[in-house]
Amino acid sequence: MDLDIGEVARRSGLPVSALRYYEEKGLIAPNGRRGLRRQYDAGVMQRLALIALGRNAGFSLDEIGRLIPAGPGDAPALDRKMLAARADELTSTIQELTVLRDALRHTAACRAPSHAECPTFMAALSHPGRIAPFRGKRKLTK
Amino acid sequence: MDLDIGEVARRSGLPVSALRYYEEKGLIAPNGRRGLRRQYDAGVMQRLALIALGRNAGFSLDEIGRLIPAGPGDAPALDRKMLAARADELTSTIQELTVLRDALRHTAACRAPSHAECPTFMAALSHPGRIAPFRGKRKLTK
DNA sequence: GTTCCAGCTCAAGTCGGCTTGAGGTCAAGG
DNA sequence: CCTTGACCTCAAGCCGACTTGAGCTGGAAC
Known part of the structure; x- marks a missing residue:
């Protein structure tokens, strides 16, 4: 049917x-x-x-x-290698997002008069290599 | 300078x-x-x-x-409410990604003759409400 | 027998976030 | 003086993932 x-x-x-x-x-x-x-x-x-x-x-x-x-x-034939690779990428994405979320949460809650005086915030800002955007095609998903 | x-x-x-x-x-x-x-x-x-x-x-x-x-x-003036809201969204994104990653990893490792016979895989497939893409503007980041 | 509705095709448009290209300006060096 | 290189402006193009619109079809309901 x-x-x-x-x-x-x-x-x-x-x-x-x-x-x-x-x-x-x-x-x-x-x-x-x-x-x-x-x-x-x-x-x-x-x-x-x-x-x-x-x-x-x-x-x-x-x-x-x-x-x-x-x-x-x-039955779809999945490419196991590709899956494993993406799983690893997801792991680091998750890691980054977690750091980010904690920083966001902290920043939202932090009552320092200016964010510039909040060490957590400043640490998140100067987290190395985070300025240039990911050049990958990752999208998640719109 | x-x-x-x-x-x-x-x-x-x-x-x-x-x-x-x-x-x-x-x-x-x-x-x-x-x-x-x-x-x-x-x-x-x-x-x-x-x-x-x-x-x-x-x-x-x-x-x-x-x-x-x-x-x-x-000094940039941050909108704390928006930050907190996004932190919450990140939490659920992280959650989803974690489930996904585990499913991927398992699927990659799983030696069932066909994925259709792997319960973990099938469970991930039938995870409710996951078919329609997120309609939000989330992007992460390209 | 005509009016609908759901489906069809193909081309073009949309959106975000940039990039690319054409053509111009300006200070320094040979 | 003339070239080079780094910068400038403005308009147009690009990518992915769809959406939208115009104009057509085919079966069913009145």
Whole structure:
């Protein structure tokens, strides 16, 4: 029992335009068509979940495409190396965010007359190498 | 002893084009000009550090502009409420990323013949509400 | 049999954060 | 004097991930 694109949109929370876009990018594909209409089988939902997972992990759609080629017989074949690498990156991202959050929290709470006089704040400011933005493609996710 | 834009670029790691762009957005301003050339005082470095901090925390340049108006006498006046709110958001972002990283790591290591047979993987997939992308402006930072 | 609705295609637009390019200015050095 | 190099302005372009709009189709309901 196949699903109309609208139904997939409803179930996934993604706009139909995004679904068509994903198709264009080769991330999903309808089972076939009924007339003009794309018909999806229920498995697409899992694939979308997987894509979302990837997006949340900071992969671009192109990377996701490389990461989860539709394996033969529909089980996505994941690239374990890429996953492990991203896991490591996430670890350092998490680390940075944690430092940042603590600094933010402290700064918000700190009652020094001027932030310039708060050592925690100043320490966060002079944290080495933090001025130039990440040059990576990490995005998380908009 | 004032700095040329090129010197600021060198010290901060930011391209000059980005510095001019920041100026256009009202985030930094030269001390004055010598001929046509912008001259910055050393304090700009701290301000850039602050901006970088904000970007890393996921604020847009516009938000940063609102967050750190150049206080009277050059000490930036931070909006403590906004900071606290973002700290809370960071906490949940961190939480999500941690779950994700663990799932990734596990998936990479897992030797089940197909990922479909790995319960950890499947659990990550069906984690509720994770399909639709965040609609916020969070970006982290590119 | 016409009015709808959901779907279709293709091209163009949007947004943030810059970058790039063309063309101009200016001080210092050979 | 003329070149070089660092800077200047302004307009346009770029990237990813979609969205929007115009104009079309095809089945179903009245």
